[in-house]
Amino acid sequence: MKHYANERLAQLARDRGMPDEYVRDLRVVSSVLPFKVNEYVADELIDWSAAPDDPIFRLTFPHRDMLPAPVFDRMAALLDAGAPRAELRAAATAAQLDLNPHPGGQLEANVPTLDGRRLDGLQHKYAETVLVFPSQGQTCHSYCGYCFRWAQFVSQDELRQALRDPADLTGYLAHHPEVTDVLFTGGDPMIMRTEVVRRWVEPLLERTDTARTLRFGTKALSYWPARFTTGPDADDLLRLFEECVARGRHVALMAHFSHPRELETDAVREAIARIRATGAEVRAQAPLVAHVNDDPAAWSRMWQLQVELGVIPYYMFVERDTGASSYFGLPLARALDIYREAVRGVSGLARTARGPVMSAAPGKVMLHGTTEVAGERAFVLSFLQARRPEWVGRPFFAAYDEHAQWYDELKPVSFGTTLPSYAGDQW
Numbered sequence: 348m349k350h351y352a353n354e355r356l357a358q359l360a361r362d363r364g365m366p367d368e369y370v371r372d373l374r375v376v377s378s379v380l381p382f383k384v385n386e387y388v389a390d391e392l393i394d395w396s397a398a399p400d401d402p403i404f405r406l407t408f409p410h411r412d413m414l415p416a417p418v419f420d421r422m423a424a425l426l427d428a429g430a431p432r433a434e435l436r437a438a439a440t441a442a443q444l445d446l447n448p449h450p451g452g453q454l455e456a457n458v459p460t461l462d463g464r465r466l467d468g469l470q471h472k473y474a475e476t477v478l479v480f481p482s483q484g485q486t487c488h489s490y491c492g493y494c495f496r497w498a499q500f501v502s503q504d505e506l507r508q509a510l511r512d513p514a515d516l517t518g519y520l521a522h523h524p525e526v527t528d529v530l531f532t533g534g535d536p537m538i539m540r541t542e543v544v545r546r547w548v549e550p551l552l553e554r555t556d557t558a559r560t561l562r563f564g565t566k567a568l569s570y571w572p573a574r575f576t577t578g579p580d581a582d583d584l585l586r587l588f589e590e591c592v593a594r595g596r597h598v599a600l601m602a603h604f605s606h607p608r609e610l611e612t613d614a615v616r617e618a619i620a621r622i623r624a625t626g627a628e629v630r631a632q633a634p635l636v637a638h639v640n641d642d643p644a645a646w647s648r649m650w651q652l653q654v655e656l657g658v659i660p661y662y663m664f665v666e667r668d669t670g671a672s673s674y675f676g677l678p679l680a681r682a683l684d685i686y687r688e689a690v691r692g693v694s695g696l697a698r699t700a701r702g703p704v705m706s707a708a709p710g711k712v713m714l715h716g717t718t719e720v721a722g723e724r725a726f727v728l729s730f731l732q733a734r735r736p737e738w739v740g741r742p743f744f745a746a747y748d749e750h751a752q753w754y755d756e757l758k759p760v761s762f763g764t765t766l767p768s769y770a771g772d773q774w
């Protein structure tokens with residue numbers, strides 16, 4: 348598979364007809380934030396005749412507004428002046444630190460311990476689910492401009508967050524029988540060769556009875572469907588899914604689809620059919636982001652196509668407050684409008700998509716709508732998942748704010764108490 352990053356990405360943009368002015372923007376922005384596309388994205392997904400406004404181009408390629416103007420200008424001046432590499436790198440690192448690289452305290456929070464040892468690369472935030480970041484799965488086939496894990500693609504240090512030894516996972520699960528779901532994530536765990544996936548999955552089948560559901564968070568169906576069809580170890584992967592299902596486990600690919608285009612190629616359709624033929628399910632989720640899918644019709648079409656292809660619509664996320672969020676972010680009020688209009692356009696079978704949902708520090712918060720209480724305009728929210736399980740499913744109010752983009756920008760209604768907030772690790 349061919350990849351384009353850095354200078355090769357600039358060359359690709361030029362070869363596909365992007366003007367010099369854009370190519371300069373690309374160089375400046377990609378000196379700070381990570382970008383990479385592969386040949387499938389470049390050849391099958393992006394409509395170059397519509398670039399730069401093409402949604403998949405917006406999803407995967409830099410835009411100057413992804414950096415705050417002063418940062419853009421500083422990096423542009425260094426690049427234009429041919430500054431030495433070390434100076435460029437230092438300026439880029441300083442800029443990255445300004446872009447909230449670890450939203451929601453990702454580095455410190457939810458890291459469990461085993462026999463007094465920190466298990467970096469495991470996250471245990473909600474009782475029944477453990478997130479696993481296998482060290483070999485911490486990159487992706489292409490990068491999304493809005494990725495909230497972007498920091499790990501620009502710094503090797505971040506790999507501290509990855510788990511190396513599958514025995515640490517089974518060891519931890521042996522002490523935590525309440526965990527029913529193991530969710531492999533990254534990066535993209537489907538970047539791993541099947542042989543490596545097997546090293547992670549087989550011990551779960553052999554040594555734990557309690558981990559009943561194995562999930563894989565992946566964008567490979569969008570960015571590299573050959574992983575499940577013609578790739579060298581595709582058949583082997585499908586055999587592994589079959590083995591899990593035969594052992595009574597539920598296997599779910601938590602597929603990230605940002606735009607209906609990603610569901611329209613022959614390759615993705617064949618990949619979905621082959622995965623489903625193993626007994627595994629595919630569930631779909633994605634953040635709602637400006638310039639890519641801030642359009643109710645895009646979501647209605649995406650959910651309808653998913654139902655037709657046997658994919659279950661799951662979450663519509665709110666974009667996190669990190670990296671290029673000034674470019675991709677939307678006000679919560681707008682997110683609500685888009686969700687409501689999109690869901691009106693599909694039948695009940697596609698209304699399994701819940702949203703808009705924020706994966707915030709105190710839990711997964713769903714925004715239900717706006718209402719008027721005691722003469723005050725308010726958002727109605729509830730927790731789908733919470734650090735304190737008693738919060739789940741209990742509606743609460745926040746003062747309506749047309750500009751707020753994230754949970755921690757919300758304020759209580761005048762007659763209410765403070766909003767639930769991060770309450771410390773519990774495991």
Ligand SMILES: *Cc1c(COP(=O)(O)O)cnc(C)c1O
Pocket residue numbers: 470472473476477478706711731732
């Ligand atoms: C979303 C999420 C989960 C899984 O939640 P489900 O609602 O079961 O899909 C687990 N851990 C974290 C940290 C999450 O954000």
Ligand code: SF4
Pocket residue numbers: 486487489490491493494495496497533534535565566603
């Ligand atoms: S596929 Fe997921 S982890 Fe990878 S760049 Fe996109 S959002 Fe980030």
